[in-house]
Amino acid sequence: MYSLRNSLNNFTRARLTSKVLATPSKSCRFQRVPGSYSFCTKRENLRASSKERQFTRQKRIFFRSFSLLRPNHLLQKSTIPKQFISQNETAISSSITYTKPVVGYWLLGTAALVFGIVILGGLTRLTESGLSIVEWKPITGVLLPITEQQWKEEFKKYKQFPEYKKLDTEMSLYDFKFIYLMEWAHRMWGRAIGLSFILPAVYFGARGYMTRSTSYKIIGLAGLLGFQGFLGWYMVKSGLSEELMNDPGAVPRVSHYRLAAHLGSAFLLYIGMLLTGLQILRDAKIARGTFPASISKALLNPAIAMFRRSAIGIAALVFLTSLSGALVAGLDAGLIYNEFPYMGKNIMPPQNELFSKNYTRPGDAFAWRNFFDNPTTVQFDHRIMATTTLGAIIALWVYSRRVPITVNARRASNILLGVAGMQVTLGISTLIYMVPIPLASAHQAGSLTLLTSALWLVHVMRRVPPLIAKSNGLKKL
């Protein structure tokens, strides 16, 4: 869509600087001049004969787009004239196209599936089930052990790895079945997302339902989905490493870096699917001319540009706070300093604890590793980031009362404020009650809900390119 916008802006510029506009024709019959258009002034319009007047600009647009229709055409056609759409946006050359809304709904559905797997992944971690399946078999791994003998074999494999050796010496086969099923369900959900993404993507691509730029985005998302699967196994491998046995102080759990990377890439996938889906649905409305003119007009107001940028900043801040939360979860840093706002006697823990030498390595100029490896510092960072995010959201909400944003944007910023309050309350409760599974899981779901609210605000603040708005019957913009 960016190329579409750029081409529209270029077109606007070209049109305004056109010498044709400077020297209007005598008859003003809307003739086309290569590379530009001539437009009539109001007075010229009045002077034009009644026959000429009925060919108003809107009708010309309609007839021009209509003439481009082809009977065997599978793509949606918009009422936007071809000249307003860049080469990249046309899936079949010389056709005016936009992605079919069904593709947008499908992407929103897959985003919901990603939301679900993030929650299930969190539960898998919280129930310490993630290391129960010690192999990665993409095809045959679909099958669950059936007989008691098969279960015993799986349990035997699990017993060879550090988690069982170091922690779970009393685990029964019954308990093992529970953690195995949790991890199996997580992996199955991942496979289901893969299939429900790839198969419809191939179908929509083959049927020509998508513009070229949408197809590129879908290919990018498919790549990210594959990478996410790889990261999942890469993370699990870190928890199965024999090195954990050699270090007496090591806790048998996955690397917190890999956990944060796995969560971060799931969030990126979710962001990509959600924003692309919403954009496709909106573009279809614009192209069909059903997008409200008043909203297009309000979104073009330069007075809200700063608010728009701030909304993007808030979404980025929520994302970063979530990544810092993943480090807290990965290091079990929620099991210390279970009070708020204090950490011990003060709001800030002692400096020698925050920048402990235990987390530095020879040659380190500065104790920076504490920010990533020291549970105290990591928890402190998460508190700082969370309160900063809450403060920024409150400030944005106050700002939203002072700028002429749309009703939808106002609603989105109200929701964002409410969800942020809820998320911080959940975070504090999770900490105070020492990470009980229901609260920790709700806190994780809250982070994605908060991100969704921020992205919704970003989406409803997106500008409608001026010429698209005009070409869809929106006058006086």
Ligand code: HEM
């Ligand atoms: C903007 C607000 C916040 C966001 C977006 C956020 C996000 C997150 C995320 C994504 C996680 C990782 C969950 C997981 O992987 O299971 C997390 C964990 C955690 N957060 Fe927050 N958080 C916020 C506020 C807070 C606050 C205010 C506190 C308390 C001071 C807090 C305490 C915790 C704790 C203790 C964990 C670890 C839970 C566990 O081990 O499962 N969070 N947070």
